[in-house]
Amino acid sequence: MDTIVSGMRPTGGQLHLGHLHGALKNWVRLQDQYHCYFFAADWHVLTTDYASPQNIEQNTLKIAMDWLSVGLDPERCVIFRQSRIKEHAELHLLLSMITPVPWLERNPTYKEQIRELVGRDLSTYGFLGYPVLQAADIVMYKANKVPVGLDQAPHVELTRAIVRRFNQTYRPIFPEPEVLLTETQKLPGLDGRKMSKSYNNAVFLSDTPKEIDQKLSRMMTDPARVKRSDPGEPEKCPAFQLHKIYCTPEEIEYVSKGCRTAGIGCLECKKVMIKHVVEELAPIQQKRAALEKRPGEVEEVLAAGNRTAQQKASETMAEVRETLGL
Ligand code: TRP
Ligand code: SF4
Numbered sequence: 001m002d003t004i005v006s007g008m009r010p011t012g013g014q015l016h017l018g019h020l021h022g023a024l025k026n027w028v029r030l031q032d033q034y035h036c037y038f039f040a041a042d043w044h045v046l047t048t049d050y051a052s053p054q055n056i057e058q059n060t061l062k063i064a065m066d067w068l069s070v071g072l073d074p075e076r077c078v079i080f081r082q083s084r085i086k087e088h089a090e091l092h093l094l095l096s097m098i099t100p101v102p103w104l105e106r107n108p109t110y111k112e113q114i115r116e117l118v119g120r121d122l123s124t125y126g127f128l129g130y131p132v133l134q135a136a137d138i139v140m141y142k143a144n145k146v147p148v149g150l151d152q153a154p155h156v157e158l159t160r161a162i163v164r165r166f167n168q169t170y171r172p173i174f175p176e177p178e179v180l181l182t183e184t185q186k187l188p189g190l191d192g193r194k195m196s197k198s199y200n201n202a203v204f205l206s207d208t209p210k211e212i213d214q215k216l217s218r219m220m221t222d223p224a225r226v227k228r229s230d231p232g233e234p235e236k237c238p239a240f241q242l243h244k245i246y247c248t249p250e251e252i253e254y255v256s257k258g259c260r261t262a263g264i265g266c267l268e269c270k271k272v273m274i275k276h277v278v279e280e281l282a283p284i285q286q287k288r289a290a291l292e293k294r295p296g297e298v299e300e301v302l303a304a305g306n307r308t309a310q311q312k313a314s315e316t317m318a319e320v321r322e323t324l325g326l
Pocket of ligand 1 (some may be wrong): 005006007008009041044133134136138146147148152
């Protein structure tokens, strides 16, 4: 069975439907098809948020709760905390020896973040080198595939280049990992733009049924449908993108027809979809509430995952050290 590694930064942000239908459901599916390692990339948080490390511990626990509540199962995947596996730092150091600085300077995310995260000094060594840390995260477990969104694809490309250089310079011990592109069904937010916390257009996994109903009831629709009597076109309606994800074929047929003939109003149309969103989130919220009452259990999941990851990491590092004569 192939191995998969992926990480998420525990930034403390609330997860929303975009995360659920992008990365998380994908992870949940993958746990049955691969050896999966999923980790809280807490050192990665420090590459940008080095000045405010106070909540890392708590946010790591929080993200682990999120993962468990959406269906990651510690029996079927390894859930761990990056900073608990010191081998990542050692491998990062060794990979940094063979990584040319121009490869890092060329990284599109690097340039973009420096431009966008204003008010923060990101001219640091750690920030430039974080893709090397990411490469270490990935090759530590000899991953064959890395499920990430398009934004992270250049990092995996860089990992492949580093692996090739390592394997050629020393001896071939690492597989070249492939990107497993998360088909982010581009989930529109309430205003039709990509769902994002910073756009203030998100439905959070923690929203109550009432909040979900209120938010989605005012979600943007086909702008041509001004009055109830104006026919609309579902394909031009952001809300309908959610119907496509959530509704049965019969429901989609019903609302599409109703929209095009002005047979139903937008609110009635949305209610058909809202019901499913609420239903999907209910068990997630229940699980989450239960976990919040038993944080010790979640800590234990992480501790067990750390032990498993540690085992594999120490095997890999033994091989690396031997290869380099260390
Ligand atoms: N850099 C990723 C992000 O910001 C998180 C990450 C760290 C990661 N290490 C990884 C993802 C290894 C996949 C594999 O989202
Ligand atoms: Fe969108 Fe439904 Fe309104 Fe048509 S009826 S514009 S699909 S919300």
